[in-house]
Amino acid sequence: MLELQGVTKSYGGAPVLHRTDLALPAGRTTVLIGPSGCGKSTLVRLMAGLIQPDEGVVTFDGVEMTPAASRKLRQRIGFVVQDGGLFPHLTARGNVTLLARHLGWKPDRIRERLEELTELAHFPADRLDHYPAQMSGGQRQRVSLMRALMLDPPLLLLDEPLGALDPVIRSDLQADLRAAFHALHKTVVLVTHDLGEAGYLGDLLLLMQEGKIIQQDTFTNLIEKPADAFVTRFINAQRHPLALQEGPR
């Protein structure tokens, strides 16, 4: 699946990611968690090939993500950004099917896939012809997820997908995301700063601080066997009723 070997990244001389080695477990959900500016968004963009590492290599199914190779590889990676990043000039349908149409999919195949996705993402079918400006924040995120899944990519990356939503909508979407991840058995990387969300959705949690992965573990182990004082502080600061109630999987 996806591997990082000796990857570093800095912006304007300031290191945002120290030397990192990482192999994503296939078919599982990995959550990148940590305070703002810890490097989790940079890490997920490196995985998507949207930025290039200063040192080291990122490989996807054994192929190095060079700038030249990454454009093609990106069609096998679904990517969801924080506010959905929908194209405002296209309807929900237009956003979801853009790439498939560009790649010359047959209309029947596109329609079938769209039906599967509306069901999976619990998106109201009668809103498919609405434009982003006419949708709620939650609907926009559902469309963004559908767009990322359209080509059925083996890898799905989500950068704080629920960060801008209010709590009720957010919890609905968390449940729907969890159901979707379970149904699809894809390799998923999700970025969040919310420990409850991380525990609820993730099989494996990567806790980051100042450009380093501090602990890479299950939610239970993170709580019970914190690697250092920072982990304990982070957990205590974030304790979430929902996460405690649901507990680890």
Added chain:
Amino acid sequence: MSRLRPTVLVVLLPALLTTGCHRSSVDAGKPLVRVGSKAMPENVLLGEMVAHLARVGGARVEEEGWLGDTSKAWNALLDGGIDVYCEYTGTLRQEVLSGEHLRGDAALEAALAKRGLRMSRPLGFSNSYAIAMRRQEAEAKGIHTISDLKSHSELKYGVSTAFQERADGWNGLRGRYGLPAPNPQGLDHALVYEALHQGKLDVADVYSTDPGVAQYDLQVLKDDLHYFPSYEAVLLYRADLEERAPDALRSMLRLQGAISEDAMREMNARVQLDGAPEVQVAAEFLADKLGLHVDYHVDTIVERIWARTLEHLLLVSVSLFLGVVVAVPLGVLAARRPWLGHGVLAVVGGVQTVPALALLVLLVVWLGLGAVPAIVALFCYSLLPIVRNTYTGLKDIAPTVRESADALGLSSYARLYLIDLPLASRSILAGVKTAAVITVGNATLGGLIGAGGYGLTILIGLNKNDWHLLLEGAIPAMALALLVQGLFEVAERFVVPKGLRLKPAR
């Protein structure tokens, strides 16, 4: 009608060309004679006579009237843009060829022959510069000659712009006579008579055949030191006309010795004071004097406005089309390659700072007269708003949208037309709209260089001091600018995607 050069009529707007430039099959095989004239009513009138006579002589005639000052007509004759126009010997000796100090006619003819040009025998009248005052005042002060002016330092002098700049103009005159008035007021020739009449000026230069001399009861002062050379009217033509269109040339040369100074002044009065069309006055003179009956057509105001509208639209549409084709890709390039972007914006912005008149003059030197240099100039001025708005439109795409587009793995080209250009469409369209409105206004400058359009009507209006004509050019130009603006607002509904025109839900 046929001031549009065929070369510019590319393939872009064939529909526009149905009236002006269509040649009937009857004209095929006839030699082509291009008749020019300087932008002064008398010269235009003579041009109409020459055109009538060339047609009588079996030629197909293209008229390039109102070409501007002497240098424009002279250069057009040299580079073959026109074949013939009417010139004055004094102007040739003192201004055009002043460096060669040509005394006799033989020397002048030799100098012209070197350039592949010929000159006819004099047409019969002389239109000299002269110095004039209000008759009453001249008599009251006992001023009869230019020398008499020396003892009257209280007089206000005015000098027409052309006279001020000529080698045989104001400075020489002042030096020869030792006149006071170091800083005379410069003004357009068309305004001189009115200014003298109203007492804003006391002394000014006039043309001896101008109808204004009699109309405003002016006294022409005697040139007692013989400063002014003789300005005999002649036809100046390209020598190859003798082979290309011998019959037409012979016909045109019938004007030699045919026009007396009285006749010329009378015809000028009919055109400038009575508002009779040049083409008609010319035809009537040929009928009276030479017994030639020529068909002529005086354009109605509707025909004139329509013809100028077509010319104007051609200038605007071709230059704007080229502007869009060049500027949008430049804007895209500027947005995608930041180091190149600054360069592109600086160059395009720099073009905008070149004064329009200066650019036009440079282009005329390079490309000759007509629609081509006008279109090139308009094209240059249309670039900045389109490049800048394309650039800003692309730069303003939200970072998350841009990242989502990157993440799709589209090729650069697919991304451009599927996402970037639609998202920037509103801004790009606004840039094109600005460019279009600017171009409609700027295109009036085309009138100065033989490209026609509403600017020609305005130019003629200025030369004749005729505000009806000024309005006939200015009002349609303003109306067209408003229309263009309106059309673009309608176009926005079709060009800008619906999703971008919606108000956000909350």
